[in-house]
Amino acid sequence: MRRSNYDVKGLPGFFGITILCLVILYAPLLVVTVYSLNDSNSITNWEGFSFRWYVDVFSGPESQKFKIAAWNSFTIAIIAATAATTISTLAATAMVRGGKFKLRTVSFGLISLPLMVPEIVLAVATLIFFNSVGFTRGYMTILIAHIAFCIPFAYLPISARMQGIDDSYEQAAQDLYATKRQAFTRILLPMMLPGIISGYLLAFIVSLDDFIITNFVKGAGVETLPTAIFGSVKQGIKPNIMAISTMLLGFSVLLVTISYFVSKTDNKK
C-alpha cells in the first residue's frame, strides 16, 4: 500500500455533516430574518420586501408595551452585568492570585452553582426565596436574580484571562515600591481589561436573553423583552414578533462578535 500521501485525518462525509450542522444552526435564524421583511399580514405567504413590521414595532399598537419591556431589559442587563463583572473580578483575583487555600474548591463550586442547577429549578428556588422573605415581585427581584446567574458567565473569561498573565509584572511593580493595591489597579487590572470586557458582554447577553427565571420572578405587570415576546407568541407568531426577534438576534450576534474579537486581540500580545 502506498503510504506517502496517506491522510489519516480525513474521513469521508464529515465535511458534509459539518455543513449540515451549520445549516441546521443558521437556517431557522435566517428564515426568521427574511420573513421579518415580509410585506404581509400573515406569516405564511411571501408578499414582497418591506420594513413595515419594523416600523410597526416602534409605532404600532403594541409599541408602547415593547418600549417599556426594552427599557426594563436593557437597564437590568446593564446593572446586572456591571454588578456581576465587579463581583467576578474580585473573586477571580482571589482564586487565581490568592495561593492555595482550603475553601478554593468550595468557592469555585459556589460560583459555578448557577450553571449546574437546571434553570427551571433555580427559577423555582428564587421564587420561593423571594416569597418567603416577603419581597414583592417586580423590577428589583428580576435584577437580584439576574446578577446571580450572570456571575459565572462573567467569572469564566475573567479568570481565564488572569491565568494567562504572568505575575512578574506585578512583582516588578512591587519591587519598584508600588503597593499591592497599586499593583492591582495600575498593572493587573489594565492587563485584564480584554477578559473583563468579554465577561461583561457575555453577562449582558445572558441577562438580556433570560426568559425562564425572569418569567418566574417578574410578578404581574413588569415585562422584559423575552417575556413580552413569549406572551405574544402564545397567541400565535405575528410578523411584528419576527421583526423584534430579528433585532434582538442581530444585537446578540453583534455583541458576541465584539467579545470574540476583543478576546482574540489579547492572544497576540
Add this chain to the structure above:
Amino acid sequence: MAGGAASGGSAATDTYKEARNWLLLPSWVYLGAFVLVPVIMMLIYSFLTKEFRGGVVWEFSTAAYDQFFFDRGLFGDEPARIEWTYITIFWRSIWQAGAATLLALAIGFPTAYFIATRPEQARPMWVFLITIPYWVNLLIRTVSMKFMLRDSGPLNDFLIGTGLINDPISIINTNFAVQLGLFYSYLPFMVLPIYASVERYNFSLSEAAADLYASKWVTLRRVLLPAVKPGVIAGCILVFVPSMGSFLAPDLLGGAKNFMIGSLIEEQFKGNAGNWPFGAAASMVLLSMVLIVLMIFARQQAKAEKEAS
C-alpha cells in the same frame, strides 16, 4: 465541578493572599444569599403542606413526594401503590433528552472532528461559527424552530419543492418536534467539548494504526474514540442536563400532550395547579437526578485524569 481542576492553572500565584477573603466575600455573600439559601428553602418547601392557591402552611408533610410517586400516602393504613402519571412525565423527560442527545452526537461528533482537523489558524473561526447561535436568545431560537416546522412552514415547503414528499408532514406538536427543538437548542454544547478533546489527540497514534493496516473506521473506533471519550461524555452531559429540565421546547413545540417535567414544575407556580410544595418536590427530583449525573461524570473525569498521568 469537573472544571475546578482546570481553572486552577499553573499561572496561579499568591500575590493577593492577605486580601483573599475580602475579595471573595462579595461572591460568597451574594451567591450564598440568592442561590444557595433559595435552593435550601426549596428543599424545605418540598416538605411543607400546601395552601389553597399557592403558598404553603408551615407544617411538615411528605404529601408532595407521595403525590409524585404514589397514589396515596406511603405511611397510610392501606398499602400505597405506585402512581405512574408523574413518573411517566419524568420518564418522558429522560427519553426526550436522551433522543436529543443522540441526535446531537450524530451531527456534533463529525463536526467537532472536522473542525479539529482543520489547519490551526482556521479553527477559532469555525468554533466561533458554531458558538454564535448559542448566544441568540433561546426563546427566539425556539420560536424560529416552531416557525420552521409548521405544516405550511419553510421545512415542508422545501421538502415538497425538492419532490421528496407530496403532502406536508405534521411535525409540530409531536414528541419528535420537541426532540428536534432540544437538539437544536443545545447542539453547540456537544461540539465544543468533543472538539477540545480531538484537538488534543495525538494523531500519530492513528498513523501507527494505519501503518498496521487498520482501516480509517477501525482506527476511529478503536484508537481515537477511546482517547476522546471524556470529551464525548462531557458533550452528552451538556446536552442532556439542560434538555431534561427544559420548558420552552416542550411548551412551544410539543403542545399539550407532550408534557415534560419542566412544564409540570412551571404549572405549579405559574399555571392553575398552584401546588407549591409539589412543584418544589418535582424540582428536587429533577435536581437530584442532575446532581447524580454530574457526580458520576466528575468521578469518571478524575479517574481518566489519574490514568493519563
